[in-house]
Amino acid sequence: MSSDTIDNLLHESRRFAPDPEFAANAVASAELYEEAEADRLAFWAKQARELLHWHKPFTRTLDWSNPPFAKWFDDGELNVAYNCLDRHVLAGNGDRVAIHWEGEPGDSRSITYAELTADVKRAANLLTSLGVREGDRVAIYMPMIPEAVVAMLAVARIGAVHSVVFGGFSADSLRSRIDDANAKVVITADGGYRKGNVFPLKSAVDAALADGGTNVEHVLVVRRGGNDVEWVAGRDLWWHEELPQVDADHEAKAFGAEHPLYILYTSGTTGKPKGIIHTSGGYLTQCAYTHKNVFDLHPETDVYWCSADIGWVTGHSYVVYGPLANGATQVLYEGTPEFPKPGRWWEIIEKYKVSIFYTAPTAIRSFMKQGRQIPQQSDLSSLRVLGSVGEPINPEAWIWYREVIGGDRTPIVDTWWQTETGSIMISALPGVTTLKPGSAQVPLPGISIDVVTDAGESVGPDEGGLLVITEPWPSMLRGIWGDPERYKETYWAKFGDKYFAGDGARKDKDGEIWLLGRVDDVMNVSGHRLSTAEIESALVAHPFVAESAVVGASDETTGQAVVAFVIIKRSHQEAAASTDVNAELRGHVAQQIGAIARPRDIYIVEELPKTRSGKIMRRLLRDVAEGRPVGDTTTLADTTVMSIITDKLAGGA
Ligand code: 6R9
Numbered sequence: 001m002s003s004d005t006i007d008n009l010l011h012e013s014r015r016f017a018p019d020p021e022f023a024a025n026a027v028a029s030a031e032l033y034e035e036a037e038a039d040r041l042a043f044w045a046k047q048a049r050e051l052l053h054w055h056k057p058f059t060r061t062l063d064w065s066n067p068p069f070a071k072w073f074d075d076g077e078l079n080v081a082y083n084c085l086d087r088h089v090l091a092g093n094g095d096r097v098a099i100h101w102e103g104e105p106g107d108s109r110s111i112t113y114a115e116l117t118a119d120v121k122r123a124a125n126l127l128t129s130l131g132v133r134e135g136d137r138v139a140i141y142m143p144m145i146p147e148a149v150v151a152m153l154a155v156a157r158i159g160a161v162h163s164v165v166f167g168g169f170s171a172d173s174l175r176s177r178i179d180d181a182n183a184k185v186v187i188t189a190d191g192g193y194r195k196g197n198v199f200p201l202k203s204a205v206d207a208a209l210a211d212g213g214t215n216v217e218h219v220l221v222v223r224r225g226g227n228d229v230e231w232v233a234g235r236d237l238w239w240h241e242e243l244p245q246v247d248a249d250h251e252a253k254a255f256g257a258e259h260p261l262y263i264l265y266t267s268g269t270t271g272k273p274k275g276i277i278h279t280s281g282g283y284l285t286q287c288a289y290t291h292k293n294v295f296d297l298h299p300e301t302d303v304y305w306c307s308a309d310i311g312w313v314t315g316h317s318y319v320v321y322g323p324l325a326n327g328a329t330q331v332l333y334e335g336t337p338e339f340p341k342p343g344r345w346w347e348i349i350e351k352y353k354v355s356i357f358y359t360a361p362t363a364i365r366s367f368m369k370q371g372r373q374i375p376q377q378s379d380l381s382s383l384r385v386l387g388s389v390g391e392p393i394n395p396e397a398w399i400w401y402r403e404v405i406g407g408d409r410t411p412i413v414d415t416w417w418q419t420e421t422g423s424i425m426i427s428a429l430p431g432v433t434t435l436k437p438g439s440a441q442v443p444l445p446g447i448s449i450d451v452v453t454d455a456g457e458s459v460g461p462d463e464g465g466l467l468v469i470t471e472p473w474p475s476m477l478r479g480i481w482g483d484p485e486r487y488k489e490t491y492w493a494k495f496g497d498k499y500f501a502g503d504g505a506r507k508d509k510d511g512e513i514w515l516l517g518r519v520d521d522v523m524n525v526s527g528h529r530l531s532t533a534e535i536e537s538a539l540v541a542h543p544f545v546a547e548s549a550v551v552g553a554s555d556e557t558t559g560q561a562v563v564a565f566v567i568i569k570r571s572h573q574e575a576a577a578s579t580d581v582n583a584e585l586r587g588h589v590a591q592q593i594g595a596i597a598r599p600r601d602i603y604i605v606e607e608l609p610k611t612r613s614g615k616i617m618r619r620l621l622r623d624v625a626e627g628r629p630v631g632d633t634t635t636l637a638d639t640t641v642m643s644i645i646t647d648k649l650a651g652g653a
Helices: 003-010 020-024 031-038 040-051 080-084 086-093 113-129 146-157 171-181 202-209 239-245 281-294 313-325 344-352 361-370 395-405 484-492 532-540 570-577 581-592 618-625 641-650
Strands: 062-066 069-072 097-102 108-112 137-141 161-164 185-189 191-194 197-200 218-222 236-238 260-266 274-279 303-306 329-333 356-359 385-389 412-415 449-452 463-469 499-507 513-518 522-525 528-531 545-555 559-568 601-604
Touching: 031 040, 040 281, 069 281, 080 086, 080 146, 080 313, 086 113, 097 113, 097 146, 097 344, 108 113, 113 146, 113 239, 137 146, 137 171, 146 161, 146 260, 146 313, 161 171, 171 202, 171 260, 171 274, 171 581, 185 202, 197 202, 202 218, 218 239, 236 239, 260 313, 274 281, 281 313, 281 412, 303 313, 303 344, 313 329, 329 344, 361 395, 385 395, 395 412, 449 499, 463 513, 484 499, 513 522, 522 545, 528 532, 532 545, 532 559, 532 581, 545 618, 559 570, 559 581, 559 618, 581 601, 618 641
Parallel strands: 097 329, 137 161, 137 185, 161 260, 185 218, 218 236, 303 329, 303 356, 356 385, 385 412, 522 559, 559 601
Antiparallel strands: 062 069, 097 108, 191 197, 260 274, 449 463, 463 499, 499 513, 522 528, 545 559
C-alpha cells in the first residue's frame, strides 16, 4: 500500500454509531466481550455446546500442551454434515430453503434443508460404494452449483477429507494438489457457465490425470455445461447415473472433534502451495459463531448471500459450513457479476430479497467504476447488513458500499481473517460497534490479537507493526498437510509463542486495528492470494525465460496486480523477437497456474536488481511498476541496474 493511501486511511474520521432499532434486535451484544474476557475457554466451550450438536459431549476445551499444535474439544464427537443438515430437519425446519441457486444462464433451483439432506445422504453412500473411507482424500473441482456443496458435505459426512480446487485453476495446479494430498476420487462437472460460455472442467481433470501415476480411482462427473467430454471407462462415472442406484438412507457416524475435515491449498512465500488443514469441532464452532454474530443472522427471516467461490476459504466457511450449521437460507450464484448485464448481482438481491450480503472490495470497486445508476435500477431495500473480506477496504469504497448498496443505513462489517485462521478474527459487531470506514476494528470476543514490533513488543497508539494472534483459537489451522515443520517455521518461528499472520497493521488511538497489506512476498489480487515465487517459477519454466521477478503493484480495481520482469535467454532472443512475447508469457502463466495469476504487465529487462547476497530487491521493481521514482538503491550489487531498467522502460519497451 502506498503511503498516500495509508495517510488517507488514517485521516478518515467518519463514524457510524449503531442504529438503536437495529441494536435492540441484534444477535450480538457488548456482554459477549465481557464474557469472553472473564473466561476465554469457558466462553468457547459455551459456544461449542450451544451452536453444535455433539454426538458425544466434550469435557476438555483446549489442549495446548504441544504448541503450536492445538486440540479443541478433543474428547467430544460430532458429525459436521449432521450439524449442517439432519439436525435442522429433525428440529422441524426441513421445509426451510437452504439454497436459492441461480445459474448464470438464468435457470434456478431452490433446495430445502430436507432435500439437501437427502442429496447428501445418497452422495455419501455413493462415495462409500466407491471405496472412499474415513480419512481418504477427495478432490473437488467444480463450478458454483449445488452439487459442489453436496459433494463437500458428503465427503465430510463419511469422515473423508475434501480438497476443493478452485475451478479457475489449471490442470497442472489441479494435478499438483491431487498428488500432494494423494486423492482417491475427483468430483468434477463437465463444465460450468462463465460470462455466457461453458468453461470445461472435465477435460482439465483428464489432462491432470493423463500421464498416470496418481492414486485416483474414480472421477465422478456432474452434468452441468452439457459440453462434450471424453470418457475413461471404469474410471469415470456420471453423478446422475450413479446416485439413483445407491441407498437413500444414511446414518451419520460421529467422528472425533479433531478429525480432519478438509485441506485447502493457499499461496505462501515459496513456490509450493501449502495444504492448510482444518479439523471438525473447533472449526465448525467458530464458523457458526462468527456467521451468527458478525452478520447478525436471524435464520428464520434472513436471506444471506456470500459471493465467494467455494474454491476459496470464504466459500468453505461462509457459503458451506457457517451458514448451513446455522440453518440459514442463502443464495448461491454460478456466474460472474456482470453477466448478462452489469446489474446482475443487484437483480439477484432484489429477486431473493437478500438481507445480508458479503463480498470483496475488488468487486465493490469495479461496481463503483460502472456508476451508481446500475445498482439504483434494482430494489435493494431488503439489505440490512453488508460485509467485506479479502483485502483492506478503502474508505471511499466503504462509503460507496454503504450509501449506494446499503441505502445509507446498513452497517458494514470489514472482516479480517485468512485461510489459516479458518474463520473471522477481526470485525465490528453490527448493532454493537461504532463503525470506522477503512478499519477492521476489533478482535472478536474470544480472539486475542496484537500488533507488535519485529522484536515482538506491542506497538503504541498510532504505530504500525506486525499482526499477531496471541492465543490459540478454535478454527485455527492444525498444520500444513505433510509438512509439520513448514507449519512451525512459517507461522511460529518468528515470535515463538505468537502466530505470525504475515500482515502489516496499525493500532489507532482507540486501539482499533487497520490492516496495511502483506509484509511478505504474497500478493493479493482481487482478494485472492498469489505467491510471487509461484508465478516466477511458472515463468522460468517457459523456454524463453532465463530469470524473472514478480511484484504486486497497486491497482485501482483489483487491489494489486501481477507485474513481471523477465530476462530472455540469449539463445532465445531471436525466437522471442519474432513472437508476441508478452501475450505468449501471459498465456503461459494462465495455463500453468490459472487465469487469476496472469500478469497484467510484463517487462522484458536485461538485468534484475539484486543485493550482494543475490536477493531480488522487489521493492525497487514495485517502484517501477507503480510509476514512482525508484527508492534507495545503495544495497544493490550493481547500482546501475535500476537506471538501465527505468531508461529502457521509459523508452517504451
Ligand atoms: C479470508 C481470506 C488472507 C489475506 C490476509 C490479508 C488479506 C483478508 C482482509 C484482509 C485487510 C480484510 N485480508 N481479509 N486484509 N482487511 N478484511 O481472504 O483468506 O485468501 O487466505 O487471504 O487476505 O492479507 O492475510 P485468504
